[in-house]
Amino acid sequence: MTPPDGQDELEAQFAQWRSYVERRPELRKSDAEELEDHLRGSVDELIAVGLRADEAFLVAVKRMGGLDDLSREFAREHSERLWKQLVLTGETDGTGADTRSRRDLLAMVVCAAGAAISVKVPELFGMSFEHDGAFYGRNVSLFALPWLAGLLAWRRRAGQGLVGALLALFALGAVAANVYPLAEDSQSVVLTAIHLPIALWFVAGLAYVADDVRSSRRRMDFIRFTGEWFVYLALIAAGGGVLIAFVFGTFEAIGIVPEDVIAQWVLPCGGVAAVVVAGWLVEAKQSVVENMAPVLARLFTPLFALVLLAFLVAFGWTGAGIDIEREALILFDLLLAVVLGLLLYSLSARDPLAPPNVFDKLQLILVVSALVIDVLVLLEITGRINEYGTTPNKAAALGENVVLLANLAWSAWLMLSFVRRRTPFAALERWQTGYLPVYAAWAWIVALVFPPLFSYL
Structure with missing residues (x-):
């Protein structure tokens, strides 16, 4: 016994x-x-x-x-x-694992090459990066993310029904990016360029959880995948920047200026291919930055908590209003998104059986501070809309802050209950993973509904 x-x-x-x-x-x-x-x-x-x-x-x-x-x-x-x-005694490489690894590598090469080729296809129809920046800005996610989703769906052995749903959603994204009559200087172009990649990233997430779409654990795995993918992509970008610098220096030394080749081929093709390669690296578990995103979250959580508290103190001391012009709205939304990301990646790495600790209390302070700032921004946006009327930017910012407010408010309550040992950690995890479709739905609404709703302004 x-x-x-x-x-x-x-x-x-x-x-x-x-x-x-x-x-x-x-x-x-x-x-x-x-x-x-x-x-x-x-x-x-x-x-x-x-x-x-x-x-x-x-x-x-x-x-x-x-x-x-x-x-x-x-x-x-x-x-x-x-x-x-x-367990590691007598470790040998299994031929089955080696075969799977080679297949994954080949699939990655095919998908990365497909992304690189697709970004050059518009040039066959007279497009160019120099003269059609608005087109490429709206469509860049459509050149890369379908191939990443294809790689993930292949690895998960996704069924035909789910593959059909993925294709339909990416086709819907292409409609949002290209069918609406948007002027290059319209607010809807910027909103589409920001929200469509978010919406399509959740489509890639659907491919990631294809083996168990309803599982809360698989959704948390996708959150972890997103963070690790971002870290790998940043490392690839840094290495690519060093490589390009060497290319410039060495070729210029022999009288050749490779600027056009780099601008027209290396950067666009390498950029979209890197999206696929980064996803493959996370899936392959190369152990270079394994679980790096949660580690960074634990490092930056106290720093961001301190910054937010300092902002609130300064706001109360000066009594100054918050500037809610477009750049400021984007900045505050990014700040709140970063706070949410810190919370998510800390949760993804936490032992669900461990009792509450000091770091959990620090996260509670971070979330409550972000919640207060979100309320202040919402009050400013609502006041400006009542006074001057609404615009696509203000409506999008209002909706995003409401979406974040709901998440942060309930997260703060669950974290408080967890710290007081009244709610299990699993409840907080289920809330975050269950809320993911809300973000996806809002991103699709902004990309698909806002342009005609505001007469393509």
Whole structure:
């Protein structure tokens, strides 16, 4: 009989294992449940012959036969325990894993090449980056994200119905970007260029969770994927900048100026291809910046909390109003989005079984500060609309702040309840993952409904 304390520790180990297995793209939910049943049966047998609960769990993982590759990867993520001694013994590369890796690499190359080719296709119809900036600004996400979604859908073995839905949504995005009669200096062009990539990123997210669309855990995995993808993309961009600098320097040394080649080919083709490559790197788990986004979130959370508190103190001290011109609206919306991102990535890396700690209280301060700022901005926007009338920019900012206000308000309440040990951490996680479709819906509304609603202004 396992003692109560040992049983609690064993359940925590099962929860950690289950969380890991459910994040594996090659396993469906039913596979994970079957795997856990098998693991629990093995653990019970080992406990019955006299092993301690923790020993039985580790030995049972080692005995998982055909799942050795999966077990070894789990061991690498949890090397602070005895995993390496019991699981990594006699590690060899499996031909099945090698074959899958080669297939993924080939699929990535095909999709990256497809993105690079698609960004050059408009030139066949007389378009150019120099003279048609508004067109490329509206369509840049359509050159890259369908190929990333294709790679993710291929890895998840998405069904025909879901693939059809993905194609229909990307086609709808193409309509929003190109069918409406928008002048290059209209506010709707800027709104479409900002919101359409967000809407289409959630379409790529649908491909990411194709193996279990309704799963809260898979949605949180997509949040984690988004952060890691951004980090990889930033690293690729930094490396690309160094490469371009070397190209300029070396070719200029021999009298050749490669400016046109870089501007017309390297930057556009490399940029959209990097979107796909970054996604593949996250999926391949290259261990270069694994879980870097949550680490950065923990680093910057106290800094942003301090900045927001300082802003509120300064606002109260000076009594000055908030400038809500377009640039200021974008800045405040970005600030609130960053706060939300810090919260999401901190949640994605947190042990759901751990009790509340000091960092959770710090996050509560951050969220409450952002909530107060959101209310102040909403009051300013509402006052300006009542006084001067509405515009596409102000209407979009109003809606976005309402969407963020609802999320931040309930998040603050759930975090307060969690810190006071009245609500489980899972409730906060479910709220955040369940709210993702709201962001997607609002982005689609701005991209599709706002232009005709405001007469393409």
